[in-house]
Amino acid sequence: LRERDMAEHGGRRWQLVLISSPLQGHMTPMLQLGSYLQSKGFSIIFAHSELNPPDPSNHPDFIFLPLPDNLSGTGIFSGINQFLKALNENCRPHLEKHLIQMINTQKETSEKESIVIIYDSLMFFAGNLAGDLGLPSIILRSSCAAFLPSYWIIPQLHQEGRFPEMIPEFHPFRYKDLPFIGLPIQEVLDLIAMINPKIPPSAFICNTLECLEQSTLTQIRHHYQVPIFTIGPLHKTSPTPSTSFLEEDTSCIPWLDKQSPKSVIYVSLGSLATIDAKIATEMAWGIANSNQPFIWVVRPGSVHGCDWIEFLPEDMVSEMKVRGMIVKWAPQKDVLAHSAVGGFWSHCGWNSTLESVCEGVPMLCQPFSIDQMMNARYLSYVWKMGLEMVVEREEIESAIRRVLMSKEGEEMRRRAMEIEEQVRVAVTHGGSSRNSMNDLVEFILSL
Ligand code: UDX
Numbered sequence: 001l002r003e004r005d006m007a008e009h010g011g012r013r014w015q016l017v018l019i020s021s022p023l024q025g026h027m028t029p030m031l032q033l034g035s036y037l038q039s040k041g042f043s044i045i046f047a048h049s050e051l052n053p054p055d056p057s058n059h060p061d062f063i064f065l066p067l068p069d070n071l072s073g074t075g076i077f078s079g080i081n082q083f084l085k086a087l088n089e090n091c092r093p094h095l096e097k098h099l100i101q102m103i104n105t106q107k108e109t110s111e112k113e114s115i116v117i118i119y120d121s122l123m124f125f126a127g128n129l130a131g132d133l134g135l136p137s138i139i140l141r142s143s144c145a146a147f148l149p150s151y152w153i154i155p156q157l158h159q160e161g162r163f164p165e166m167i168p169e170f171h172p173f174r175y176k177d178l179p180f181i182g183l184p185i186q187e188v189l190d191l192i193a194m195i196n197p198k199i200p201p202s203a204f205i206c207n208t209l210e211c212l213e214q215s216t217l218t219q220i221r222h223h224y225q226v227p228i229f230t231i232g233p234l235h236k237t238s239p240t241p242s243t244s245f246l247e248e249d250t251s252c253i254p255w256l257d258k259q260s261p262k263s264v265i266y267v268s269l270g271s272l273a274t275i276d277a278k279i280a281t282e283m284a285w286g287i288a289n290s291n292q293p294f295i296w297v298v299r300p301g302s303v304h305g306c307d308w309i310e311f312l313p314e315d316m317v318s319e320m321k322v323r324g325m326i327v328k329w330a331p332q333k334d335v336l337a338h339s340a341v342g343g344f345w346s347h348c349g350w351n352s353t354l355e356s357v358c359e360g361v362p363m364l365c366q367p368f369s370i371d372q373m374m375n376a377r378y379l380s381y382v383w384k385m386g387l388e389m390v391v392e393r394e395e396i397e398s399a400i401r402r403v404l405m406s407k408e409g410e411e412m413r414r415r416a417m418e419i420e421e422q423v424r425v426a427v428t429h430g431g432s433s434r435n436s437m438n439d440l441v442e443f444i445l446s447l
Helices: 003-008 024-039 080-109 125-133 150-160 185-195 210-224 252-257 277-290 314-323 332-337 350-358 372-382 393-405 407-427 432-446
Strands: 013-019 043-049 063-067 113-120 137-141 203-206 228-230 264-268 294-297 324-327 341-346 363-365 386-388
Touching (some): 013 024, 013 080, 013 432, 024 113, 024 137, 024 350, 063 080, 080 113, 080 125, 080 185, 125 137, 150 185, 203 210, 203 432, 210 228, 210 407, 210 432, 228 432, 252 294, 252 332, 264 277, 264 332, 264 393, 277 294, 277 393, 332 350, 341 350, 341 393, 350 372, 350 407, 363 372, 363 393, 386 393, 386 407, 407 432
Parallel strands (some): 013 043, 013 113, 113 137, 137 203, 203 228, 264 341, 294 324
């Protein structure tokens, strides 16, 4: 910490050990959080699995600690429970050894030092380890805050044998919006039992905003009785250089420069979702028949049985290229911030949702799993800046036209811009997210 702060805190130093999971949508907010805390003078040790490591050159002042994960092909697609179990079991020994070394060095040198663990909720072993070693721990939630109540609501509904269309104690969510609800129920219950913290953390940090999730946040605060810091959206409160695992195709920016304002539909299903070639073909027809300019991100390997876009007939590719671009990975935040983009067709991952909200871009919602159904519900039903759609060519064609060209689309854009303004206020000096960031620093210093 800076000299003055250190003096105020009895010459004590703080070492923050951040433990990130290897998922794009989780590592990005952890790196952003680390950058912010580092700017406040804390030293950052960034622990991560060998799978999907971050680029150290973007964060020269962090100490990176790779954790041997021994995953040998156990990818997330082998089943989420199995993947998380292996990841957590395999990453623990190395981190444990490292933390014990840190604690021993502290004792030997009698340095006044505090070690605080901040971990991704998917790296739940870190919470147990912190408890075993007597270290304080804080959880970073990189999805919507509404994910948390599902830890107790899903088991409760299951126990009572209730599967209501609307869940009265969890307004505005429906049973079908609950996380992971497409999986067999026993798998969902096992997953919740696995990630629900065994040892209560000292606090939660949520990449969300008070204005977006007020009633849920009240519910969570009541349930956990520990501080909940709402410091989002982190890409605005603590922007960092690109954290993409894949190379961004920046050629879409000069292409966007040539398009009319609000005319382009941007299509991306995030870093995890995979689809059948049949669905991908429906998407292609819908995009082509809408006759609107587009950028379509087809992540390599995201269409079953294809390396990239082999599911498209050659002549369709050349026809589509007249009106738009198909890329492997886009500089998404820059694309959404571009004045030519009029709509975002998304899987509604939480980062994508926040990025669209921050730029006032209305959305077409195609949620797959995890918290995406909840985010889609927020977008369409609560914030009224999103349209849920069926993935079928005529429906897609009509949805794209509705969002880009109709009165309804204009109204969604107006709502999106109102929310964008609320976010702008929250992240500027004196706003709720800024205040929460300051409170977080004070809280860590008090541990
Ligand atoms: C996952 C889950 O899907 C999501 O529901 C959860 O909230 C976080 O983890 P992911 O599928 O990666 O996330 O989606 P999302 O949260 O939207 O994150 C994707 C990130 O990749 C965004 O920050 C987005 O800007 C970036 N991205 C995506 C690109 O930079 N380029 C692209 O072409 C596509």
